Amino acid sequence: MDLLAQKAFLPPANALLVSYDNGVTFMPNPAAPFLNPQWQGDFELLGRLLGLALWHQVTLDLPIHPYVCELLLQDGGPCPSSTLEEDAEQMQKIDEQLHKHKVCWLLSHDISALGYDMPFTDVLIGEDMAAVAEHEVSSLTDALPVDFESFGQPLLEVVSPEDVLPGDRKAAEPLLLRARCAARAEVELVPGGSSKVVTQANKKEFVAALLEWRLRGSLKKPIDAMLRGLRAAIPSSVLLEARKMLTPMEVHGLLAGSRDITSEDWERNTRTVGGLQPSNQEVRWFWQIVHSWAAEGRQDRLQDLLQFATGSRRVPVGGFAQLVGFNGGKHLFTLAKGSHLTSKSLPTSHACICTLDLPPWECFEDAQKKLLAATEAGRSRFDEGLATRGGGGDTANPRPAD
Secondary structure: OHHHHHHHHOOHHHOOEEOOOOOOOEEEOOOHHHHOOOHHHHHHHHHHHHHHHHHOOOOOOOOEOHHHHHHHHOOOOOOOOOOHHHHHHHHHHHOHHHHHHHHHHHHHOOHHHHOOOOEOEEEEEOHHHHHHHHHHHHHHHHHOOOOHHHHOOOEOOEEOHHHOOOOOOOOOOOOOOOOEOOOOEEEEOOOOHHHOEOOOOOHHHHHHHHHHHHHHHOOHHHHHHHHHHHHHHOOHHHHHHHHHHOOHHHHHHHHHOEOOOOHHHHHHOEEEEOOOOOOOHHHHHHHHHHHHHHHOOOHHHHHHHHHHHHOOOOEOOOOHHHOEOOOOOEOOEEEEEOOOOOOOOOOEEEHHHOEEEEOOOOOHHHHHHHHHHHHHHHHHOOOHHHHHHOOOHHHHOOOOOO
């Protein structure tokens, strides 16, 4: 599910999600309904994926911001009323830079210090985002020409919230975004906002309109689409009960788990089967390697190993004691004796039951080399048959499964 989440929803070409904290959390991209002709189906699919993850108690390497979880828990109901100060505080949790350099600055400085006329608009597409998306789209159009007239009018430099695409186009390959008239696009925060200038007298009105757009207006339609998908796995009655028992941060934790892996907790909540004992040489080497990665701060390698062995890069809430198998039940991480493997083999994994088969390695250097090769291959799916064949240079650089 991690691979699906990353491959389907994070590519810049689909403009679906955006992060305001350097990839720590993600939110619906306000530009998506203006650019993506199938945005409703895409957001609905994302909601289904989140619902399945919650239902099966698995984590996703796609951390949805707690504020989005809060809106999903509302199940389409009206948002609680809030003051300008409360909205500003919420915005700080989402986009600290916008809060600091726009919201707080405007409220605490004389507007004349800006040195230019600021309209009642918000940036929808910045030049940096447009450049990335343009590259992705150009590479696709080179492979398969598309009639851009089917997208209707190109996205103008200034749009209103009503200029969103219907978003009901059926999935097609490749996906192309709506053409744009310029690299930068802005959305009006009030009717006629592009010709309305922010002044000292109306700057609070501007800040209120900006926060209203960022916190509610730009998110309502994507959230509604996500809810349609979420309800396919989790009915509204269950969402109602969840709202009574869980905070948005707790829902975020259930979905995202934790990327911080503690090797001691991992070893403490591991069992051995198939005749393998904790005192066996290959087991001791395994933990020696894992603990060394932790001591070196190589969380990336620990996450690769966890994904290779369990299918997820994140530890569930409560640590390794709460690891679950394919049926949603708790299943401790398991090291098994790789009786079918040779001393030259890579370890093999059974991610659905959180199990790793260890070969009978003959020295620590071989164990270190083979475990690292397996985890690196696990980033893009792993050919188990390669490990069982063992020997030769292929095991040092295994190829992804076809």
